[in-house]
Amino acid sequence: MESFHSRQSSKVMAGILAVFWVVVLYLVLNVTRIDPDQQMAQKIFYYHVPSAWVAGLGYLVVMFAGVLYLTKKDEKWDHLGLAAAELGTLFCALVLITGPIWAKPIWGAPWSWEPRLTTVLIMFLIYIGYFMVRNFGDEGERTRRISAVLGIAAFFNVPIIYVSVKFWAADAQLHPQPAMSQQSPDVFWTFMLSLLVFTLLFVHLLRFRVHILKLRSIVLGMRYDV
Amino acid sequence: MMYKYFGFFLAAFLVISVAICSWIYVIYQQEKELLTELKRLNTSKSEVE
Numbered sequence: 001m002e003s004f005h006s007r008q009s010s011k012v013m014a015g016i017l018a019v020f021w022v023v024v025l026y027l028v029l030n031v032t033r034i035d036p037d038q039q040m041a042q043k044i045f046y047y048h049v050p051s052a053w054v055a056g057l058g059y060l061v062v063m064f065a066g067v068l069y070l071t072k073k074d075e076k077w078d079h080l081g082l083a084a085a086e087l088g089t090l091f092c093a094l095v096l097i098t099g100p101i102w103a104k105p106i107w108g109a110p111w112s113w114e115p116r117l118t119t120v121l122i123m124f125l126i127y128i129g130y131f132m133v134r135n136f137g138d139e140g141e142r143t144r145r146i147s148a149v150l151g152i153a154a155f156f157n158v159p160i161i162y163v164s165v166k167f168w169a170a171d172a173q174l175h176p177q178p179a180m181s182q183q184s185p186d187v188f189w190t191f192m193l194s195l196l197v198f199t200l201l202f203v204h205l206l207r208f209r210v211h212i213l214k215l216r217s218i219v220l221g222m223r224y225d226v
Numbered sequence: 227m228m229y230k231y232f233g234f235f236l237a238a239f240l241v242i243s244v245a246i247c248s249w250i251y252v253i254y255q256q257e258k259e260l261l262t263e264l265k266r267l268n269t270s271k272s273e274v275e
Contacts, residue, residue: 003261005254025239034229041231044238051242094245098238105231201246205253212253215260222267 001218004211013204020197027190044102046191050198051094052120056158057202058088059123063155066148075217076210078144081151082134083209087202089127096124107174115164116175123161126154139220 004010028046035042065081068074099117100110111117130150137143160167165175180188 001261001264003257021243039230040235043235047238047242090245090249094242097241101234101238101241105234205246205249208250208253212257212260215257215264219260219263219267222264222271225271 001215004208010204010207013200017197017201017204020193020200024190024194024197027186027193032186032190033184038106041102041105044098046194048095048098048102049191050195051091051098053195054198054202055088055091055095055123056161057199058084058091058206059127059151059155059158061206062088062151066151069144069148070152073141075144076214078148079210079213079217080206081148083206083213085127085130085147085151086209087205089124089131091198091202092120092124092127095120112174114174115168115172116161119157119161119164123154123157126150126157130154 005014024046028043032043032046034040061084062081065077065084069077069081099120103112104110130147133143133146133150137146165173165177180191183191
């Protein structure tokens with residue numbers, strides 16, 4: 001089995017992502033307008049929102065992989081689910097870190113127990129539980145099955161996170177409301193490019209992690225044989 | 227001209243960049259170890275056969 005980055009397609013994708021990471025930073029710093037109130041703090045949004053999108057996407061993949069594992073009992077779906085859960089949680093952690101970095105100068109406090117922030121924190125904690133199941137359980141089928149069920153159940157929190165800015169009473173809300181259609185083209189297109197780069201990064205890292213999990217599975221099988 | 231709150235933006239950008247790079251580094255090291263182990267196991271298997 002070869003190294004993931006010895007493949008031509010992986011090398012090309014890694015190069016494209018590195019270039020576009022710099023392009024997005026350039027656009028964010030030099031092309032997008034400065035918000036008169038929030039100034040540079042507003043620009044955190046170009047990284048915070050795509051991180052949240054990728055976290056949600058990761059948890060969606062965990063849900064589908066869980067359903068496919070329970071129906072087909074194929075190890076590859078378990079690998080996909082675990083890889084997506086790891087990435088989803090990595091990006092969810094980044095949302096929970098960059099949000100308070102923005103909130104400190106704008107709200108005057110890094111955290112508020114308002115609906116959006118609280119539901120994202122709940123999602124993160126559910127996935128801490130998911131990894132506890134994976135780590136404290138054995139490598140067997142039972143742990144995979146429980147993880148698949150947990151991954152499916154956990155996804156029901158994602159739509160709740162999405163509607164949380166509208167669902168709860170207005171006086172409980174503090175998180176900015178989504179209004180991308182009202183933004184100027186420089187903001188809109190930079191945001192869209194950032195969203196695309198984060199999505200491609202997620203796909204690339206997911207393929208990389210699945211490759212490692214497959215490799216690990218082969219090594220464990222061979223250890224048993226030898 | 228340096229705009230207000232530049233430090234906050236820089237902190238958020240660095241947190242994201244460092245976290246992603248660290249994740250890639252850890253996974254890359256894991257891959258390297260697994261490939262070495264796979265090579266070793268293949269050699270042992272050939273010797274046994």
